[in-house]
Amino acid sequence: MPIRLGTGDLARYPFLNEAGEYLRQSGFGWEELDRPDMKDIIERAADRIRTGVDGRVYDKLDRYETEIITFLVTLIMVKSIGMEPALKKYALAEARRAEKFLTEDLKKQNEAQKRALFEKIFYDLFGLAIDVTEDGRLFKVKATDYLMRSSHFHEQEWKMINRLVSKGHVYLDADETVRLVRSELAVLITSRVHAMSLPALPTAIKDKAEELRTALAPRYEYRAHAVTEYPPCIKHALEVMGRGENLPHSARLMLATYMLAIGKSNDEIVEMFKSAPDYNERITRYQVEHLAGTKGSRTKYSVPSCDKLRTENLCFATSDCAGIINPIQFGRRRK
Structure with missing residues (x-):
């Protein structure tokens, strides 16, 4: 029936x-x-x-x-x-x-x-x-x-x-x-939008879409210049987020601990995760503060080692990574 x-x-x-x-x-x-x-x-x-x-x-x-x-x-x-x-x-x-x-x-x-x-x-x-x-x-x-x-x-x-x-x-x-x-379901909706061919749109829709595009553009502008000096693993994680894709938990931990280690503030790191499709400011802020040692166990987390990242398929090493055992060492020898 x-x-x-x-x-x-x-x-x-x-x-x-x-x-x-x-x-x-x-x-x-x-x-x-x-x-x-x-x-x-x-x-x-x-x-x-x-x-x-x-x-x-x-x-x-x-x-x-x-x-x-x-x-x-x-x-x-x-x-x-x-x-x-x-x-x-x-x-x-x-x-x-x-x-x-x-x-x-x-x-x-x-x-x-x-x-x-x-x-x-x-x-x-x-x-x-x-x-x-x-x-x-x-x-x-x-x-x-x-x-x-x-x-x-x-x-x-x-x-x-x-x-x-x-x-x-x-x-x-x-x-x-x-x-x-x-x-x-999220993938289904995304694929339907990808498969659409735009008809001759009414002026009202075109004007509103352009208004939204202008308002949204600043959220993603930082990705064009923010990933150039980071180690390849961090650069890759930022590029994935820049495409609007979700990072696995282990990659988020790597990214947050690295940013904390180089002196980024909690607010800057929370803002960095804002482009993640499943972004929730309250949860993200708590997790960053937990990793920073200001919430939860009060233990500050270290950046995972290169060996650890390799076992989790998060390593994208290049020749510039030679001799380092942790992403936080990237670039120091050259300097």
Whole structure:
């Protein structure tokens, strides 16, 4: 029996194919966005992008039809802006928004509604089969699917040894189930923007996209000149962040401890991580202060050795690295 989605569902999950079909059936066309009464849609789309790039979750859901159109306008607008770091941060914010709604739905809906969500979102989009336990409180996923998706999580609770496993399935609560596909959803949104070919855009969208591009440009200007004098491992980490990609935990630790060792302030280091798609200022600041020895254990962390970085695939040594055993020594001999 086919699953019927209402406008409320499509407003919460506008990345579903049914959202585009809904707009086609309603007769919506891009040229309509130049009408004066559509100004609100343009402003909402710009606000949605600004909110996402700032690492916050856009949570408006007061008008279902409006939010469906707004999401599709944001895709066109962020494509027009043409900044990969901004796109990555926006896509992750949209994934977090969907994560919030999915978690709420899985906690309050009945079993039939939960199964419908699993089929439409988890299976249709990501090929992930999930089932509900008999009491409706937990969800189970095949161990192979779990391992494939949890392997890049660094928290100890995601290790298989710390999970409830039975008959080849891993059992999860609602929050954990949704977290499992967050990164895939961000990739899905990013790939859709990459695949888009821009139509002849209404003037209102082009003007707003140019306004956003001008406002966002200063955030990324430092990358063009900030990575030239660093050791190759640090330079590589900064370049990865400059592309709007996430660094693994070990690379973040390396980067933060190195910057602390050369005298960068906590504020400067926190600002440096701002382009990471999953940036959260409160968490980043705490982690930097913990590494600096001003929070937590009060132990100041040292920069990992070159041997340690090699074992973690973080070493990108060049001939200029000859004779050093720690990145902090880079360049001293030449000087």
